[in-house]
Amino acid sequence: MPDSNVLSQGIEFYNQKKYSDALTFFLALSSETGADSLDVAYYLGLCYAKLSRYEDSLLYLEQVVTAGKDEERVLQCRLILAVIYSLSGRKRLAAFELNKLLEAEYKPASVYAALAFVAWEQSDTKKCLDYYEKSLDADPENVTALNGMGYVLACEDKDLTKALSFCKKAVKASPNSAACLDSLGWVYYKLGLYDDAKKYLEMAEAIDGNSEEIANHIKSVVLDGDKR
Known part of the structure; x- marks a missing residue:
């Protein structure tokens, strides 16, 4: 059974805006810790986005959206994806994600x-x-x-x-x-x-x-x- 405290140190780093430390923490987590892989993907995506490593961020945030298990988290990731798509010149993808968010009234x-x-x-x-x-x-x-x-x-x-x-x-x-x-x-x-x-x-x-x-x-x- 996953330990809810497994991610706490990394989340604390993230909340303190220590994004490099948070990234290092989440990357070092092994499957043996019992951490939920989507939770880890979510925080890795956020850390990479904060560090302006957008292509790496996309890799993880898209996993969260595709899985679609947590609606609020999916919507949040869609918004971040839209911004990254826009920054990287993928305007149509950005507009697609944003219009999906408008439909959801997010x-x-x-x-x-x-x-x-x-x-x-x-x-x-x-x-x-x-x-x-x-x-x-x-x-x-x-x-x-x-x-x-x-x-x-x-x-x-x-x-x-x-x-x-x-x-x-x-x-x-x-x-x-x-x-x-x-x-x-x-x-x-x-x-x-x-x-x-x-x-x-x-x-x-x-x-x-x-x-x-x-x-x-x-x-x-x-x-x-x-x-x-």
Whole structure:
């Protein structure tokens, strides 16, 4: 009989955001421990996703979805799969998974925000903004939608005052998010407020120093700021 405590150390690592430690733990589990293989696959998929090892993540999350034993877990995995499919350019698969989630009425705010991201990646700005609006209609405090809406409006030079409001709310809700700080900095850049832009973009870079997008945004601010 499986021991319910077998996975506890790995789950604790995961909850503490020690994803590499959690991954090492779950990979080291042997079948002799009695751990449920789908439980292990689920956590391996989550760990790989958090570590941006998306192809490895797909391998395990797809196992969970295919098995279909835990409906809530399957729906959660479908959402993660959709994001990974989108990031890896498999937009049709992403849209398929997201539409399945909408049919199941699973976390509509998150699903609409993910659909907005897919639309943005497909250069369909109108559809992107429409989806972000639907996400915020479902949950006005959804950080992903607030951040995404503000960023897209800024990129399109549309209603920068509203963009600033969205991004400020996102940063207030998630002050340590590099993505949110980057978006707020980008809005300030679009408003011509270069000192504020640099401040938030550098905060974003301090959190995520590997982001090319953040680095490019900082370059834009520095170049245009020097022209003043």
